[in-house]
Amino acid sequence: MSEGLSRPAAGHVPVLGLGDVLLVTLQGDLYDSTAHRLQQDLAEAIARSRVTGVVIDISGVEIVDSFLGRVLAEIAAQAELLAARTVVAGMRPAVAVTLVELGLTLPGLRTALTTEAAMELLARPVVPPRSGGGREGGP
Amino acid sequence: MPEHEAGGSLATPAHEVRDFLRRRREQIAQRWADEPLFRTVFTASRDEAVEAGKAVVDALARVADAQQVEDPDAAGFSAVREQLARMGAARSRAGLSNTQVSSELAALWPPAENLLVAESDQASPEELRAWSTTLSVLLGTLRLVAMQTALSETQSLIDRQRLQLLEVATPVIKLWDGIVAVPLIGTLDSARSQVVMETLLNAVVDQHARFAILDITGVPTVDSLVAQHLMKTVAAARLMGAECVVSGIRPAIAQTMVHLGLDLGTVKTRASLADALGHCLHELGTNIVNAAPDGAGRR
Numbered sequence: 383m384s385e386g387l388s389r390p391a392a393g394h395v396p397v398l399g400l401g402d403v404l405l406v407t408l409q410g411d412l413y414d415s416t417a418h419r420l421q422q423d424l425a426e427a428i429a430r431s432r433v434t435g436v437v438i439d440i441s442g443v444e445i446v447d448s449f450l451g452r453v454l455a456e457i458a459a460q461a462e463l464l465a466a467r468t469v470v471a472g473m474r475p476a477v478a479v480t481l482v483e484l485g486l487t488l489p490g491l492r493t494a495l496t497t498e499a500a501m502e503l504l505a506r507p508v509v510p511p512r513s514g515g516g517r518e519g520g521p
Numbered sequence: 522m523p524e525h526e527a528g529g530s531l532a533t534p535a536h537e538v539r540d541f542l543r544r545r546r547e548q549i550a551q552r553w554a555d556e557p558l559f560r561t562v563f564t565a566s567r568d569e570a571v572e573a574g575k576a577v578v579d580a581l582a583r584v585a586d587a588q589q590v591e592d593p594d595a596a597g598f599s600a601v602r603e604q605l606a607r608m609g610a611a612r613s614r615a616g617l618s619n620t621q622v623s624s625e626l627a628a629l630w631p632p633a634e635n636l637l638v639a640e641s642d643q644a645s646p647e648e649l650r651a652w653s654t655t656l657s658v659l660l661g662t663l664r665l666v667a668m669q670t671a672l673s674e675t676q677s678l679i680d681r682q683r684l685q686l687l688e689v690a691t692p693v694i695k696l697w698d699g700i701v702a703v704p705l706i707g708t709l710d711s712a713r714s715q716v717v718m719e720t721l722l723n724a725v726v727d728q729h730a731r732f733a734i735l736d737i738t739g740v741p742t743v744d745s746l747v748a749q750h751l752m753k754t755v756a757a758a759r760l761m762g763a764e765c766v767v768s769g770i771r772p773a774i775a776q777t778m779v780h781l782g783l784d785l786g787t788v789k790t791r792a793s794l795a796d797a798l799g800h801c802l803h804e805l806g807t808n809i810v811n812a813a814p815d816g817a818g819r820r
Contacts, residue, residue, distance in 0.1 A: 471762065475722030478757040489787070493759035494762040495729060 392400040395420045396409040397427050403504055404428065404466075405497070417453045425459055428464045435504035436461050439497045441472030451486040458491050467492060471500040534655040535606055538637075539585035541652070542578055545636050550574030550631035558625040573608075577601050581659055590658050591664045609671040619671055626664045630657060653754045689715045693724035700801045701730040702794065706739030716751035717755055725763045729819070733758050734802035736794045738769030748783045755788050765789070768797035 395416060398405045404427055406420065424436065438454065440446075458468040469492045479484065494500035542549070546712055553559050554570035561568035583597030584590060612622045637656060691713070694702045701724045703717060721733055735754060740747065755765040768791045770778070778785070791797040802809065 416683055470728075472760045475726060475757075475761065476718065478722055478760040479718060482753045482757045488760060491762055492762075495725070496730065496762075499731070499762060 386475055395423070397433055399427075399433065402433050403501065404431070404433050405437050406437045406510065407442065410462050412450060412521070414449055417450055419457050421453055421457055421460070425460050425464070428461055428466050428503055429470065433466055434501065436466050436468045437471055437494075437500045438468065439500075440470045440477070441474065441496075443477060444474065446480060448486060451481050451484065451488065452490055455486075455488050455491060458488075462490075465503060469494050469500040469503055471495070471497045534651040535585045535588050535590055537648075537652050538590075538655045539582050541637055541640070542582040542585065542657075543707075544639070545724065546575055546578045548636055549578050549633050552636070553577070553629055556625070556628055556632070558612070558622075558629065558755055561615065562608045567778050568638070573604060576604060576605075579664070581663065584662070584800060585655070585659060591662060593669060594661055595662075596668045598663070599708065601782050602666065604665045604768045606670045606674055609667055610674065613671070619668065622671070623664055623668060626667055627660075629663075630660045649776070678807065682806060687787060691717050691720050692765065695724075695728055695730075696734070696798055697802065697805075697807070699731045699805060700731060700734065700798065701728055702734040702736055702798075703723065703730070704736045704739060704794075708742070709740060709747045711746075714747075714754065717750075718754045720782065722757060725758060725761055730763055731805065733763050733765050734797045735767045735771055736767060736769040737767060737774075738771070739796070740769075740774075741782070743774050745781060745783055750794065752785065752791060754787065764801075766797040766800060768790055768792070 383509075395406060395408060395412075396408075397420075404424065406424065408420075423515065428431075436457070438457070440454075443450075454470060458470075461468045471494045492503065494503050498508065535711065550571045551574075553562075553574040559570040559574055563573055570792065571692075580597050580601040584592075584595045585601075587597060589597070592756060599740055609622055612625065613619075617625075633656060634653060637652060638649065644652075649693045691705075694704070696702050698702045701721070702722050705717065707713075709717070721735075724730065725733055734749065737743065737751070744798035753797060755767070767785065770790060770792065789800070791800055
């Protein structure tokens with residue numbers, strides 16, 4: 383069942399339900415109010431439809447600021463609380479550089495190159511074991 | 522009138538020198554053409570050297586006219602700047618250091634000075650000294666202009682080469698479907714790491730790479746700054762959905778990093794590029810196995 387298509391008001395981001403996954407596509411400039419509203423919409427949608435994954439496609443976003451970076455991190459955190467995994471897909475190189483320069487490396491966030499890769503990632507049973515790069519005890 | 526202090530503060534000496542330069546333009550240029558600086562640069566014909574000398578004399582006269590004998594930025598010099606640069610470059614090519622070129626420029630003073638003394642035998646000693654000093658200052662300023670030009674030439678050459686180095690030194694190699702690698706060579710500063718980051722991220726998009734390997738075998742030293750650059754690159758690649766593996770950390774560097782307390786934290790590290798490639802292939806679910814011993818490979 384598609385969500386949030388009741389009234390496509392200005393500054394409204396549609397949230398699409400695809401099986402066990404919610405798909406959100408962000409396009410162009412995103413105002414703070416829109417981002418804030420998306421955060422609320424998503425929380426409600428996850429709780430209502432009991433999905434296991436959220437894919438946020440940001441390949442159409444060319445400019446991010448620290449606020450949007452934080453919103454993405456918060457969406458991921460709140461989805462985690464509702465037992466859904468969030469994957470941010472298609473981040474542009476310039477956007478990635480900007481976020482890193484802003485100091486927002488978003489450590490807990492799952493990322494994928496494309497929406498397709500994100501769906502694949504979510505289709506895998508559990509979180510793949512992310513070893514911390516050969517961390518052992520002393521010699 | 523009897524003024525022994527040179528400089529632009531008083532009109533007389535500078536204007537006297539200007540008049541002298543205009544009067545004796547031909548003779549000065551002729552004598553300068555015999556000096557090594559002009560003779561060796563303008564080898565084609567003597568006339569050419571004389572013309573070049575005249576251009577310099579004219580410039581000096583203009584500067585003296587504007588009362589700017591001590592100002593290397595005087596507008597009068599702009600006409601000969603290019604010529605001076607060419608002369609300086611020619612002398613540098615002949616193997617002369619900047620200091621030697623400078624002393625060759627200094628050698629332009631005695632001929633002009635001799636002419637000045639010769640023509641003003643009725644002038645009082647004070648006047649003569651003032652003019653002579655002004656001429657000397659003027660030629661000193663010319664020397665400064667020539668040096669400035671040479672230095673700015675060198676600087677622009679360095680800038681150009683640095684730009685070329687940035688382009689040359691950061692190739693992104695596709696190792697496998699979905700795996701790219703950047704062999705980093707030389708010291709990583711912020712400008713270079715920026716370029717590395719950009720080219721790597723663009724390659725990740727173009728090649729649909731799930732894995733990016735940063736090989737630092739060619740990086741001589743790793744300090745906290747370099748580690749920070751590496752972390753930034755890794756973080757940016759991760760944000761785009763690619764996993765970064767840092768490889769080629771030599772034993773000595775590993776020791777240094779531990780001593781410095783550098784924490785590469787969540788970054789995956791492997792000893793060699795081969796190990797990193799093996800890791801990425803494994804994660805991609807690709808396995809490379811030896812050919813069967815009884816296969817076609819050997820018998």
